[in-house]
Amino acid sequence: MCGIVGVVSSAPVNQLIYDALLLLQHRGQDAAGIVTQLDRKFFMHKAKGMVRDVFRTRNMRSLPGNCGLGQVRYPTAGNAFSEEEAQPFYVNAPFGLVLVHNGNLTNAHALKAELFSNDHRHINTESDSEVLLNVLAHELEKTTRGLPLKPMDVFEAVRGVNRRVKGSYAVIALIAGHGLVAFRDPHGIRPLCMGRGEDGSIMLASESVALDGTAHQFERDVAPGEAIFVDLEGQMHTQYCSEKSQLSPCIFEYVYLARPDSTMDGISVYQARLNLGETLAKRVISTVPPSDIDVVIPIPESSRPSATQLAHLLGIPYREGFVKNRYVGRTFIMPGQAVRKKSVRQKLNTIVSEFKGRNVLLVDDSIVRGTTSREIVQMARDAGARKVYMASAAPPVRYPNVYGIDMPTKEELVAHGRSIEEIRQIIGCDALIYQDVDAMKTAVAQARVNAAGALSDFDASCFDGIYVTGDISANDISRLNETRLQVEEGDDDNSRLALPNASV
Numbered sequence: 001m002c003g004i005v006g007v008v009s010s011a012p013v014n015q016l017i018y019d020a021l022l023l024l025q026h027r028g029q030d031a032a033g034i035v036t037q038l039d040r041k042f043f044m045h046k047a048k049g050m051v052r053d054v055f056r057t058r059n060m061r062s063l064p065g066n067c068g069l070g071q072v073r074y075p076t077a078g079n080a081f082s083e084e085e086a087q088p089f090y091v092n093a094p095f096g097l098v099l100v101h102n103g104n105l106t107n108a109h110a111l112k113a114e115l116f117s118n119d120h121r122h123i124n125t126e127s128d129s130e131v132l133l134n135v136l137a138h139e140l141e142k143t144t145r146g147l148p149l150k151p152m153d154v155f156e157a158v159r160g161v162n163r164r165v166k167g168s169y170a171v172i173a174l175i176a177g178h179g180l181v182a183f184r185d186p187h188g189i190r191p192l193c194m195g196r197g198e199d200g201s202i203m204l205a206s207e208s209v210a211l212d213g214t215a216h217q218f219e220r221d222v223a224p225g226e227a228i229f230v231d232l233e234g235q236m237h238t239q240y241c242s243e244k245s246q247l248s249p250c251i252f253e254y255v256y257l258a259r260p261d262s263t264m265d266g267i268s269v270y271q272a273r274l275n276l277g278e279t280l281a282k283r284v285i286s287t288v289p290p291s292d293i294d295v296v297i298p299i300p301e302s303s304r305p306s307a308t309q310l311a312h313l314l315g316i317p318y319r320e321g322f323v324k325n326r327y328v329g330r331t332f333i334m335p336g337q338a339v340r341k342k343s344v345r346q347k348l349n350t351i352v353s354e355f356k357g358r359n360v361l362l363v364d365d366s367i368v369r370g371t372t373s374r375e376i377v378q379m380a381r382d383a384g385a386r387k388v389y390m391a392s393a394a395p396p397v398r399y400p401n402v403y404g405i406d407m408p409t410k411e412e413l414v415a416h417g418r419s420i421e422e423i424r425q426i427i428g429c430d431a432l433i434y435q436d437v438d439a440m441k442t443a444v445a446q447a448r449v450n451a452a453g454a455l456s457d458f459d460a461s462c463f464d465g466i467y468v469t470g471d472i473s474a475n476d477i478s479r480l481n482e483t484r485l486q487v488e489e490g491d492d493d494n495s496r497l498a499l500p501n502a503s504v
């Protein structure tokens with residue numbers, strides 16, 4: 001998951017894109033970039049780091065124009081430490097194209113070879129997003145029938161992309177001199193929505209929070225397989241560009257990735273987390289008698305709604321036992337295990353009086369590698385807790401994710417191939433309670449607040465091993481691992497780079 005945004009307006013968009021990226025910062029902390037367009041010319045600034053570090057006043061001044069796009073990156077392909085892989089990506093033909101991508105292609109390797117041998121295109125990085133851009137460029141070259149470019153030509157090109165590309169992709173691209181095109185893969189795995197400003201500007205963004213925070217009225221989600229083309233006059237054209245489409249959004253967005261104040265595909269993220277807390281409460285009762293729990297303590301940040309609801313249902317006090325250093329970013333999306341481990345202690349500190357002599361139930365939204373829970377359980381014990389119980393609002397994460405969450409190997413997952421008792425021993429708690437998969441799906445589906453699209457199912461592959469695109473082989477998974485593993489190996493040398501700047 002990365003955060004992407006695109007705007008067509010009648011006024012300069014640089015500040016608007018910056019503000020939207022800041023609202024999407026939780027989706028990617030490694031790199032940020034913006035491209036704007038003026039008189040067919042692109043202006044780009046991108047670099048490693050958080051939004052506030054990457055864009056200084058001088059950079060903002062050099063981004064003129066009334067349309068543009070931006071991205072915050074959380075790498076899931078290629079190299080987290082490479083500046084060249086920061087987005088947007090650019091190719092000069094046809095017309096001049098820049099693109100931002102949230103997701104992960106599962107056939108990038110094969111496409112790269114095909115782009116070279118059949119389409120005679122050169123890919124200069126390990127990023128799957130550069131591959132995606134070149135496929136779009138090739139298809140657009142094929143479908144353009146004279147100038148000016150027509151919306152139908154753009155949609156035909158997106159059709160071509162949907163035929164060739166596999167995996168997850170929410171995309172926004174700018175076509176120099178013509179407009180902005182946005183599209184979502186036929187399963188709608190990664191989110192994308194659109195809204196309008198009072199001045200008529202049209203914004204597309206990963207999450208509705210980016211629209212809310214920039215005074216854009218949320219209009220709707222982009223449907224799976226749909227493409228939206230906004231020309232430079234602000235006229236919007238839409239078309240379905242996939243033979244078959246079925247909405248199966250990634251359930252991990254609701255569990256952890258998205259901000260709770262966002263609504264995605266008609267589902268309130270906050271309500272989904274409350275519901276997860278409610279069903280988790282029922283599981284807790286069957287494992288630990290509530291009379292044996294003195295206090296419920298969330299592990300900040302993402303577990304808070306689930307933990308409040310769980311405590312409310314069990315009738316047990318909810319207390320804040322861990323204080324989060326707001327200047328340290330999200331641990332899970334940092335690249336490399338060494339930096340993730342170090343940052344848990346930097347980020348969270350205990351309030352000893354909430355633990356001393358008490359039986360505590362710690363609640364997290366998910367346990368993935370176990371990095372956070374292992375540290376936290378020990379911290380609770382160090383603070384004097386008598387018993388430490390642990391509950392996860394999501395089921396055990398047992399399978400690699402290939403759709404844009406950086407957990408490419410099953411070996412790194414604490415729950416892979418282990419019983420709950422074995423996981424409990426590794427984490428070091430006195431009891432471990434997990435959500436179950438069906439209860440999670442029901443809880444999230446019931447958080448629907450509007451009837452957007454027909455939700456068929458969720459992609460819950462990291463929990464149940466079922467990949468909604470249906471075409472993932474063991475070979476694909478190990479190939480996707482290869483580049484990521486190199487990143488992990490290099491992580492000690494680079495751990496300094498991955499820590500967000502403390503002066504922000």
Ligand SMILES: O=P(O)(O)OC[C@H]1O[C@H](OP(=O)(O)OP(=O)(O)O)[C@H](O)[C@@H]1O
Pocket residue numbers: 256299300301302303329330331332333364365366367368369370371372373
């Ligand atoms: O088992 P692990 O591999 O440690 O991963 C799971 C943890 O990582 C996330 O927290 P994170 O600190 O990234 O973000 P948050 O502040 O939004 O909770 C998530 O909320 C869990 O706490």
Ligand SMILES: NC(=O)CC[C@H](N)C(=O)O
Pocket residue numbers: 001002073074075076077078085101102103104105127128129404405
């Ligand atoms: N998390 C994402 O959406 C990542 C996008 C792309 N695969 C990259 O690694 O840059």
Ligand SMILES: [Mg+2]
Pocket residue numbers: 299300301302303364365372
């Ligand atoms: Mg957390």
